[in-house]
Amino acid sequence: MAKPRTCCSRGSSTSRRLHRKAERRSETRPRPKRLHRNEPSIALTRFSISHVPAVAALVILGGCQPGGADSTSAPADPVLTPSSAIRVKVVSVVETGISGSGDVTGVVTAFRKATVAAEVGGRVVHRAVEPGDAVETGDLLVELDRERARLNVEQAQARVNSQRVDVAHTLHEYRRAQDLIAREVISQDVLDDLRFAHQRAVAELGAGDSALATAQRALRDTRVLAPFSGTAEVIHVQEGDYLTPGSPVALITDFSRARLRAGVTAADAALIDTTQQATLGFEALGGARLWGSIHSVSRIKDPSSGTYPVEIWLDAADAARLREGMVAAVQLPYTTEAAQPTIPKSALFRKNGELRVFTVVDDIAISKVVRIGRSRGEVVQVVEGLSKGEQVVVDGLFALRDGAPVLAEPAAP
Structure with a gap:
């Protein structure tokens, strides 16, 4: 059974006949002479007019194509392909309360550590401990030559004894003068001089006592003692070394x-x-x-x-x-804290001194600045910048830029 002839099939045969007829005319017609640039081309005008029926037929036949005018509408939006988008792996932002420990x-x-130093100068005559020895509070560590310090104590003691005699003598003279002035034997000026002499002797005795105490302290400091119980970790001196005040002795x-x-x-x-x-x-x-x-x-x-x-x-x-x-x-x-958005640490990167993440919205990577809080293991809380449910990139983010197209896949749990 013969197929019925459609509008499109009739138009197609008619356009072919018109096209062959136009080609035969162009072959038999002599080629026009080359015209001056400013002269109109009659040949071209005739050729254009001769082709009007063919062009009209093609336009008419175009209306017979399936879909009509709708077939010439704008193309659909391009579809992302692996060649134009970057494959990344994402996770969803969840809210959890990180507690327990950090x-x-x-x-x-x-607990205690001290570098014991010499408080007076002198030569080391005895080292009483070795490194690693246990010591108790007040144990002897090092002893310095005591002879000079002992002589200083004796000299200070003799001076104090002499000053005590002066105090007793001036006091006796002052009291005797008080009796004499009562009988008007001496003047008030003499009594005042004796009183000042006694006060001076008392002051000198006080200075002598301080000098004696200093000398006695120096004599005691020739024995360097442990300040607390512990272990002598390091001994810095040997017998025969000369120490100055402040020289380290032991740790x-x-x-x-x-x-x-x-x-x-x-x-x-x-x-x-x-x-x-x-x-x-x-x-x-x-x-x-x-x-x-x-x-x-x-x-x-x-x-x-x-x-x-x-x-x-x-x-x-x-x-x-x-x-x-x-x-x-x-x-x-x-302490336990309220739940906050939490993401893996692998989602974080630093740019221009700011911590950032890439989120994915409609297959587009978007860079966001975040502020983080407490962390535990491989996760960290986000104090500011993200909300629950957002998708963040955890793998492939270093190949991204803000606004880049992506093909997102869920990361393995």
């Missing part, structure tokens, strides 16, 4: 307890629960875990680290295993 690093120091430490110092941010300092104990992990002790009480959280920032010092005390049983300078991983107990 991790910082702390360093062990002795004494007290590990009956231990201190551990760590630093926290201002935000964390306000959240530490000082009523609970901190957990301390020591890699140098094979990963042993100890516990200590939080003694203080400073209100003054340490200028060297920019953090606020936290001091933790450990009791004697644990301190016996520790040494100065040991590093511990400290878990500080925090």
